[in-house]
Each structure stands twice: as C-alpha cells, then as structure tokens.
Amino acid sequence: MSLSVQELRVYYQTLHGEVRALDGVSFSIADGEIMGLAGESGCGKTTLGYSLVRLSPPRRLVSGRAVLDGEELPLGDPDAMRRFGWKGVSIVPQFAMSALNPRRRIGGMIAELLAARKLRYLELLPELERRLDLVRLPAAVLAMYPFELSGGMRQRMVLVLSTLLNPSLLVADEVTSALDVSIQRAVAQLLAEFRDRGLVKSMLVITHDLAVLYQIADTIAVMYAGKLVEKASADVIIRAPRHPYTRLLISSLPEIGARHARCRLKGIPGQPPSLLNPPLGCRFRARCPAVSDQCGEEPPLREVAAGHQVACWQQPC
Amino acid sequence: MTPSVPGREFLYFAWRNGKLRFGLALVLFFLGVALLGPLLTHYPPLAYLNPLGAEAPSATYWLGTTCFGQDVYTQFVLGLRAAFLVGLLGGGMATLIGMLIGFMAGYRGGLVDEVLNVLTNVVLVIPTFAVLLIAAAYLQVRSVLMECLFIGLTAWPWAARAIRAQTFSLRTRDFVDLARLSGMRPLKIVFTEIAPNMLSYLVMTFILQFGGAILMAATLDFIGLGPTNAQSLGLMMQTAVLWGALPLGAWWWFIPPGLAITAIVGALYVMNVGLDDVFNPRLRERS
Amino acid sequence: MLSLERVSKVYRVGTFGGGQVRAVSELSFALAPGEVVALIGESGSGKSTVGRMVLNLLPVSTGSIRFDGIALSDLRQGDRKDYWRRVQGVFQDPFSAYNPIFKADRIFRTLRAEFFPRVETGDWNRRLDGALQAVGLNPQQVRDKFPHQLSGGQLQRLLIARALLLDVQLLVADEIISMLDASTRVDVLNLLADLKARGMAILFITHDLGLANYLSDRVIVLYRGCMVEAGPAEAVFENPQHPYTRMLVAATPRLDCKWPVSDWTPPVGEGEGLGCVYSARCPLCDGQCNRPPVPIETAAGHRVACWRVADPGH
Numbered sequence: 017m018s019l020s021v022q023e024l025r026v027y028y029q030t031l032h033g034e035v036r037a038l039d040g041v042s043f044s045i046a047d048g049e050i051m052g053l054a055g056e057s058g059c060g061k062t063t064l065g066y067s068l069v070r071l072s073p074p075r076r077l078v079s080g081r082a083v084l085d086g087e088e089l090p091l092g093d094p095d096a097m098r099r100f101g102w103k104g105v106s107i108v109p110q111f112a113m114s115a116l117n118p119r120r121r122i123g124g125m126i127a128e129l130l131a132a133r134k135l136r137y138l139e140l141l142p143e144l145e146r147r148l149d150l151v152r153l154p155a156a157v158l159a160m161y162p163f164e165l166s167g168g169m170r171q172r173m174v175l176v177l178s179t180l181l182n183p184s185l186l187v188a189d190e191v192t193s194a195l196d197v198s199i200q201r202a203v204a205q206l207l208a209e210f211r212d213r214g215l216v217k218s219m220l221v222i223t224h225d226l227a228v229l230y231q232i233a234d235t236i237a238v239m240y241a242g243k244l245v246e247k248a249s250a251d252v253i254i255r256a257p258r259h260p261y262t263r264l265l266i267s268s269l270p271e272i273g274a275r276h277a278r279c280r281l282k283g284i285p286g287q288p289p290s291l292l293n294p295p296l297g298c299r300f301r302a303r304c305p306a307v308s309d310q311c312g313e314e315p316p317l318r319e320v321a322a323g324h325q326v327a328c329w330q331q332p333c
Numbered sequence: 334m335t336p337s338v339p340g341r342e343f344l345y346f347a348w349r350n351g352k353l354r355f356g357l358a359l360v361l362f363f364l365g366v367a368l369l370g371p372l373l374t375h376y377p378p379l380a381y382l383n384p385l386g387a388e389a390p391s392a393t394y395w396l397g398t399t400c401f402g403q404d405v406y407t408q409f410v411l412g413l414r415a416a417f418l419v420g421l422l423g424g425g426m427a428t429l430i431g432m433l434i435g436f437m438a439g440y441r442g443g444l445v446d447e448v449l450n451v452l453t454n455v456v457l458v459i460p461t462f463a464v465l466l467i468a469a470a471y472l473q474v475r476s477v478l479m480e481c482l483f484i485g486l487t488a489w490p491w492a493a494r495a496i497r498a499q500t501f502s503l504r505t506r507d508f509v510d511l512a513r514l515s516g517m518r519p520l521k522i523v524f525t526e527i528a529p530n531m532l533s534y535l536v537m538t539f540i541l542q543f544g545g546a547i548l549m550a551a552t553l554d555f556i557g558l559g560p561t562n563a564q565s566l567g568l569m570m571q572t573a574v575l576w577g578a579l580p581l582g583a584w585w586w587f588i589p590p591g592l593a594i595t596a597i598v599g600a601l602y603v604m605n606v607g608l609d610d611v612f613n614p615r616l617r618e619r620s
Numbered sequence: 621m622l623s624l625e626r627v628s629k630v631y632r633v634g635t636f637g638g639g640q641v642r643a644v645s646e647l648s649f650a651l652a653p654g655e656v657v658a659l660i661g662e663s664g665s666g667k668s669t670v671g672r673m674v675l676n677l678l679p680v681s682t683g684s685i686r687f688d689g690i691a692l693s694d695l696r697q698g699d700r701k702d703y704w705r706r707v708q709g710v711f712q713d714p715f716s717a718y719n720p721i722f723k724a725d726r727i728f729r730t731l732r733a734e735f736f737p738r739v740e741t742g743d744w745n746r747r748l749d750g751a752l753q754a755v756g757l758n759p760q761q762v763r764d765k766f767p768h769q770l771s772g773g774q775l776q777r778l779l780i781a782r783a784l785l786l787d788v789q790l791l792v793a794d795e796i797i798s799m800l801d802a803s804t805r806v807d808v809l810n811l812l813a814d815l816k817a818r819g820m821a822i823l824f825i826t827h828d829l830g831l832a833n834y835l836s837d838r839v840i841v842l843y844r845g846c847m848v849e850a851g852p853a854e855a856v857f858e859n860p861q862h863p864y865t866r867m868l869v870a871a872t873p874r875l876d877c878k879w880p881v882s883d884w885t886p887p888v889g890e891g892e893g894l895g896c897v898y899s900a901r902c903p904l905c906d907g908q909c910n911r912p913p914v915p916i917e918t919a920a921g922h923r924v925a926c927w928r929v930a931d932p933g934h
C-alpha cells in the first residue's frame with residue numbers, strides 16, 4: 017500500500033466563509049498503481065493534489081490523514097511536509113511548463129532548485145543526464161533557455177525534474193492538456209514508463225482528458241463538488257460506470273469523428289452547487305436524473321463490486 | 334489616480350496587519366514630534382545658551398546641550414522637520430519623475446524607450462557634485478526647497494530603471510491585452526492595471542527615495558553645500574562627530590538624530606513589508 | 621469578412637533584439653460570417669500569435685489582415701475600439717488574463733464602463749447572470765472572488781461570458797476548452813455552435829483535432845508557423861494527407877481501444893528541418909524535402925504542403 021488517504025477535509029478560508037473544496041475524501045493508491053482523477057472543473061482536483069504536498073494557508077486542514085508507505089504525512093504542518101516534498105510526494109503543478117523562469121538557463125534553474133534542498137547539482141548531474149536520455153532529450157537542453165524548447169520538450173523537462181529523486185508518489189496536474197496529441201501520447205507513455213522502471217512508485221494523474229487516462233491509468237477516481245463519487249478500474253469507469261454523474265460525464269465524450277451538425281452531444285444540465293454552503297445530502301441531487309427521496313441524505317462511498325466504489329443511493333450493495 | 338483595492342476589505346486587512354500598524358505608529362510619532370515639537374521650545378537653535386558647554390539632558394535642556402551650549406532638543410525638532418520636508422519633497426519628486434519616465438519607457442517600448450533610456454543614463458553619469466558646486470557658486474543664499482529640487486532632479490534615474498523593468502514584464506501579461514481589448518486607453522491601462530500591481534513596489538521606491546533624500550541632504554550639509562542658516566539632522570550628526578561628541582561621551586548629542594533617521598527609514602520599511610501583504614490578495618490570507 | 625494574406629510574424633528576442641523567432645510564415649485564409657475555422661497545431665506552432673494578430677494586439681511583420689476590407693494596420697486609436705466591439709477574444713492562459721490584485725469579476729465592470737456606460741445596473745446584472753449561466757457557472761460561486769480563488773476552468777468560462785456580453789461578429793477562441801471537463805466542454809462547444817448559427821464567425825484555436833472536427837467547418841493545420849494542410853474539417857479528419865496530420869489522427873487517444881505498446885515511437889527530431897519544416901520529424905522525408913514544399917490542391921478546397929503527397933509512391 018503506497019498511499020492511503022482517509023476522510024480528508026480541506027477548506028479554503030475566505031471573508032465570506034469556508035469553501036469546502038475537499039469534503040471527506042478517502043481513497044488509496046497501491047504500489048505501482050497509476051490513479052487518474054477526473055471531475056468537473058472546480059470540484060477540487062488541484063486542491064487534492066496540493067493537499068498531499070503543501071497545505072499552507074488559505075488551505076486549512078479540517079480533518080483527515082494520509083499515510084505514505086506506512087508513514088503518516090504531517091499534512092497540517094507545512095514545515096514538516098517539506099521533508100517529504102520531492103522525495104516522498106512530488107508534484108507537477110498545473111501550468112508548470114509555462115511557469116519556468118524565462119531568464120534562467122534550464123541547468124541553472126535546476127541547480128538553484130537543488131541548492132534549496134541542500135543538494136549538489138554536480139553530484140546529481142550524471143543521473144540527470146541519464147534521465148534526460150530516457151525522455152529522449154539531449155543533455156544540451158541544460159544550457160538552453162525555456163523559450164528555446166517546444167512545449168513537449170518543456171513538459172518532459174519538468175517531468176524529469178520532478179521525478180529526479182525517485183518520489184514514492186508523483187502528482188501530475190494536467191500535464192498533457194496543452195500538448196498536441198502526438199506529444200500528449202509521448203508524455204503519457206513516459207509517465208507509464210517511469211512507473212514501469214520503478215522511478216516512481218505510484219502516481220496520481222489529474223486531467224480532464226478521460227481518453228488519455230483510459231490509456232495509461234489503472235484506476236480512475238471521479239470527483240464531484242469536493243467529494244469522491246466513484247472509483248474503479250479504468251475499464252469499468254469507461255465502459256460500465258455506475259454513478260449518475262460519471263455516466264453523464266462519459267456520455268458527453270465525443271465519439272471519434274462526431275460532428276456537431278450530425279449529432280449534438282449533450283452536457284449535463286444545471287450547475288454544480290456552491291462549495292461555500294454546499295447542500296445537504298447528495299451534492300449531485302439537483303442535476304441527477306435518478307434522484308429519489310433518499311438522496312436528501314448523504315450517500316456514503318460503498319463498495320459495490322470488487323475494487324468498485326460508488327457514492328450513490330441507487331446502487332445495490 | 335491609482336484606485337485602491339476595493340475599499341472596505343482593504344481597510345479591514347490593513348488594520349489587521351501588525352507590521353503596518355507598527356510602522357505607521359512610529360512614523361506618525363516622529364511626524365508629530367517634527368510638527369509639534371518646535372512649538373514647545375523658545376530657544377533659538379544656534380544660540381550659545383549653556384556656558385558649561387556639553388551637558389547631559391536636564392529639565393532646562395530636555396536633550397542636553399552641545400559643546401557650544403546650544404539646545405539639542407531645539408536643533409533636533411527643527412532638523413526633524415527639515416528631514417521630513419526634504420524626504421517628502423525631494424524623495425517625492427524623484428519618485429514621480431522616475432514613475433513618469435519608467436512607465437512611459439516600459440509601456441511604450443521601442444523608440445520612446447530608447448530615447449528615455451539615453452536620458453536616464455545621461456542623468457545617471459552626470460557628476461552631481463560638480464553641478465552642485467557650480468550652482469553653489471552662483472547662488473549666495475540656498476533654501477531647503479532648493480535642496481529638495483536638486484535632490485529630486487538628480488535622484489530619479491535608478492527609480493525610473495526599476496519601474497521600467499517592472500512595467501515591461503507586466504505589460505506582456507494577458508490582462509493588459511484584455512484591458513486593451515476592452516478599449517481602454519494606454520494611460521488608463523498604466524494607471525488602473527499596471528500601477529496597482531506594483532503599488533507596494535512604488536511605495537518602496539518612495540521610501541527608499543525618502544531615506545536617500547535625507548541621507549543625501551546630510552551629505553550636502555556636511556560639505557557646506559546645504560541650505561544656509563537652516564537646521565538638519567545630518568548637520569547635527571556631522572558637527573557632533575566633528576567636535577568630538579564620541580570621545581566626550583556626549584551621547585545625547587548624536588544619538589537622537591542618528592536614532593531618528595534610522596527609526597524613520599526602518600519604520601517606513603516595515604510599513605512597506607506590511608503593505609505588500611495587504612496589496613497582494615494572495616499574501617493577505619497568510620496572516 | 622476576415623481575410624489574412626501571406627501573414628508572417630517574426631519576434632525579436634535576446635539582447636538588442638539580435639535573435640529572431642519565426643512564429644508564423646506566409647499564412648493565408650479567410651473567414652465568413654457564421655463560419656468556424658479551426659487552427660490546429662502543437663504547442664509553439666504559432667496559433668496564439670495568429671490569434672493575437674487577428675485581435676489587433678500584435679502587428680504583422682509582413683502581409684496583411686483585413687476585416688471587411690479594411691487593413692488592421694490602418695486602424696487608428698478611435699477605430700480600434702470600434703473594431704474590438706465587433707471582434708473579441710478569449711485568451712489561452714486563464715491565470716494570466718486576470719489582474720491578480722483585483723477581483724475576477726472586475727473584467728465585467730471594465731467592459732461595462734467602456735462599452736455600455738448607459739446600461740442600467742439592474743439590466744446589466746440580468747445580462748451578466750444570463751451570460752454566466754450560458755457558460756455553466758453559478759453566479760454566486762464566482763462573484764466577488766479573487767482570481768486565485770477560482771479554478772482554471774472557472775476563470776476561463778468567465779472570459780467566455782465576457783465575450784458573450786458583447787454581441788461580437790468574430791470571436792477568437794484560443795484553447796478555450798483545454799481546461800474544461802468533458803461535460804462542460806460540450807456545453808461550451810454547443811454554445812459556440814448556437815452563436816455560429818446566429819452568424820458569429822469563430823477562429824477556433826485548439827490542439828485537439830477531434831474537438832475541432834466537432835465544431836468547425838474548415839481546419840488549418842500549422843506546424844512551426846507554416847500551414848501544412850488545410851481544408852474542410854471532415855475531409856482533413858477522415859482523409860488526412862500530410863504526414864503530420866496523419867500522425868495526429870493516428871495518435872488521438874481513443875476510448876474504444878488502448879494504445880498498442882510497440883507500433884509507435886515518439887517523435888524524436890525536434891529541430892526545424894531545412895526546406896520543409898516537418899522534414900526533421902517526418903518518416904517520409906527524402907531528397908526533395910530540402911526545398912520548401914508548394915501547397916497543392918488534392919481535392920476541392922483541400923490543400924497540402926508536402927512533396928510526397930504528389931508522389932505516386934506515397
């Protein structure tokens with residue numbers, strides 16, 4: 017068992033009250049597992065990723081714990097978490113690729129980052145070059161400026177950097193979103209390769225792109241409005257989803273070659289609830305086609321089949 | 334013209350910010366002393382009052398006397414007044430010119446930028462003291478205001494450079510393009526989109542210019558190019574050192590002006606750090 | 621309505637502007653009312669640069685862009701505002717499109733102050749709520765928040781709502797759906813389709829061939845600033861001619877089958893080829909590819925810039 021998270025609640029403090037971006041999320045990722053995380057925009061995916069790395073204000077840990085390789089992560093204590101950063105849990109943030117400092121050469125920037133962790137650049141250089149070779153980048157990129165690299169090269173660079181110290185868990189937030197499909201495939205397969213080679217024990221891959229997730233993830237978890245609504249193996253989520261939200265989400269994916277004029281895809285009517293004062297009961301209630309009286313009470317995440325958990329009252333146990 | 338970050342929330346966070354409160358209190362205290370202090374003394378600042386020369390603070394001479402028997406308190410409060418004046422006018426002017434040129438060069442870019450860049454560099458390398466010596470030769474009576482003017486006209490280049498660089502990097506951000514798409518005019522964009530983003534930076538520039546102006550004035554005073562017949566903290570310190578206040582142990586002579594300069598500049602700096610937290614909504618939530 | 625003629629853009633970079641980056645070269649296309657043209661290409665292929673030039677935020681280096689017959693370079697300050705009343709855009713990176721020290725909904729206030737000074741508050745709020753709901757946002761959830769308090773997708777949809785408030789004739793949509801989940805994406809695409817039906821022209825910039833195909837009438841595939849293939853969306857998608865487009869279609873992740881493990885090697889060459897821009901990566905590259913290919917028309921309106929397409933051995 018690589019990572020297990022229990023009842024994680026993380027709120028944002030604002031002047032208007034607390035934004036309940038994560039409200040009781042539990043899951044676990046096994047050794048060597050790539051878990052995909054999908055869900056509506058604004059449902060708390062990035063928040064979840066960051067909570068495992070650095071939980072600084074305004075994010076506030078309300079409750080919950082996380083255990084990584086048998087050791088409890090001090091989630092509420094950003095200073096203690098530093099010790100786990102990069103080696104324990106490493107994150108590739110959303111837009112990391114465009115956030116590279118344009119004025120620094122790549123090598124210099126890496127040296128700086130390493131120095132901040134009291135590590136020697138020159139000692140790690142051979143390993144770094146080996147890794148660059150693995151992602152098919154020439155060692156010469158270290159002497160280049162970020163703008164000299166294409167998007168795909170930059171993204172691979174960021175991946176090499178964040179996995180340099182062989183983290184137990186890699187959180188990759190939207191790493192493939194800005195790339196064209198061929199580079200997307202290269203980067204996605206690279207993620208799998210990192211896992212296969214044991215450079216990273218397990219991964220949490222956050223993306224909107226279910227088609228990419230389907231290709232590389234072992235399991236997919238779906239979030240809705242701060243809660244986990246379903247988790248199962250990738251095949252099951254894509255082919256036989258159980259939760260009404262997941263079903264609607266999957267059905268809104270365009271078929272290959274779909275055109276608007278011929279068949280208009282349908283989204284999900286309505287809007288997600290406000291996370292400031294989320295409604296009681298199931299959070300999908302207002303948009304759910306299968307809603308019943310029971311849904312006024314909160315559905316627990318229950319195991320409906322081996323390795324398949326759903327949080328919905330309409331599911332037989 | 335710079336709009337404040339929406340009113341009430343801004344005040345709320347400003348008030349909650351300890352650094353800001355501390356710095357502001359200190360600056361206001363000295364400002365109060367500078368404004369009200371001179372009303373409490375009836376000694377002329379340069380009169381030789383105490384025949385005993387240097388004497389420690391007492392009920393008659395609140396901050397003691399110099400080795401010439403002059404009242405330190407009177408000199409101090411008048412000097413403080415002059416310091417605020419020089420800082421405010423000289424530093425303020427340098428900041429304004431720096432902003433004007435920095436914003437223009439940074440936002441417009443191209444030819445405008447290059448011309449202004451040359452101007453900045455020229456002013457930067459002009460031997461300030463030579464100009465001043467020549468000016469001094471022509472002007473018999475020099476006022477504090479002239480000193481301010483001089484400092485203002487010579488100290489702006491580095492401010493202009495720093496502001497230009499900041500403007501330059503902000504200009505390429507998408508929100509500036511969005512403002513352009515909304516039909517805003519360049520001047521409005523500079524003042525409503527770009528300047529607010531570097532407000533804490535502008536304030537810091539002003540604070541550094543403020544402190545710099547005070548120190549510059551002290552130097553000018555020392556080499557005899559300061560205002561004729563006026564008081565300043567710089568002058569006080571220099572005379573104190575020159576007439577051996579240190580070996581004499583006349584701490585009351587040099588500590589008040591030194592402490593005041595350090596405390597004012599320091600307090601402004603603390604205030605600035607506090608302002609940064611308040612201006613930046615991200616940092617705000619940390620407190 | 622909009623036409624680009626041999627538009628190129630060269631950025632100056634480095635100290636003293638010594639270096640040059642050729643972001644777009646010799647691009648020509650036209651856009652009619654109610655038409656959607658998709659610009660497709662990988663990251664760095666110059667898509668956003670084209671978008672910015674069309675929005676008149678960036679001057680062209682050579683060539684000309686005309687809107688209703690008037691060259692953008694001839695517009696003066698006053699005309700520009702008129703132009704932006706008719707042409708608006710949504711930028712790619714939602715995180716930098718907002719001034720970080722102001723509330724996100726300030727973009728609407730600015731818009732109102734500049735374009736609708738006479739609209740009454742009640743009326744305006746109704747319009748605003750309508751626009752927010754059209755992009756699937758809960759007005760309560762996004763109002764009165766700072767940009768960093770909203771997620772990427774929420775920020776992006778606010779920008780789309782902003783463009784909707786102005787009844788524009790041409791919308792430049794730069795990767796507006798890359799940050800959205802599948803269902804919201806469909807909502808936004810359908811919304812664009814409705815606008816298109818009402819006569820709005822859309823320059824739809826994306827790296828996703830499948831989504832481009834869903835919405836657009838024509839697609840233009842860019843590689844390193846050059847058009848490599850252009851034509852009716854269906855034709856390009858179902859019968860791609862250029863090796864780059866073929867590779868794009870083949871690499872599209874599908875839900876009906878997983879990527880086979882072995883048959884595909886990731887693109888290795890990254891540098892710009894001599895002659896044909898794609899030659900460094902192209903599996904079909906041969907001797908004649910060191911000259912820039914001349915676009916040829918393979919079917920009605922379907923143009924391809926590749927030497928080997930004309931080849932019988934291809």
Ligand SMILES: Nc1ncnc2c1ncn2[C@@H]1O[C@H](COP(=O)(O)OP(=O)(O)OP(=O)(O)O)[C@@H](O)[C@H]1O
Pocket residue numbers: 028029030035037056057058059060061062063064074291768769770771772773774799
């Ligand atoms: N600093 C903050 N203060 C208050 N609310 C916040 C803050 N940051 C995020 N939120 C809110 O928390 C919720 C979750 O945000 P998060 O960024 O985790 O979403 P996400 O699932 O990653 O979305 P996306 O797919 O669009 O990136 C959103 O509704 C957002 O408005």
Ligand SMILES: Nc1ncnc2c1ncn2[C@@H]1O[C@H](COP(=O)(O)OP(=O)(O)OP(=O)(O)O)[C@@H](O)[C@H]1O
Pocket residue numbers: 163167194631632633641642643661662663664665666667668669670712827
């Ligand atoms: N201001 C600039 N100065 C110099 N070079 C630039 C500038 N803006 C863009 N470029 C370069 O121009 C090329 C095209 O950039 P552009 O942003 O148009 O690409 P894009 O297709 O939109 O890519 P993405 O999918 O990453 O947004 C890139 O090589 C980029 O590095």
Ligand code: SF4
Pocket residue numbers: 259260261298299300301302304305306307308310311315327328329330
């Ligand atoms: S619990 Fe009820 S409202 Fe929620 S998803 Fe299931 S059926 Fe729908």
Ligand SMILES: [Mg+2]
Pocket residue numbers: 061062063110771772
């Ligand atoms: Mg996110």
Ligand SMILES: [Mg+2]
Pocket residue numbers: 667668669712794
């Ligand atoms: Mg772009």
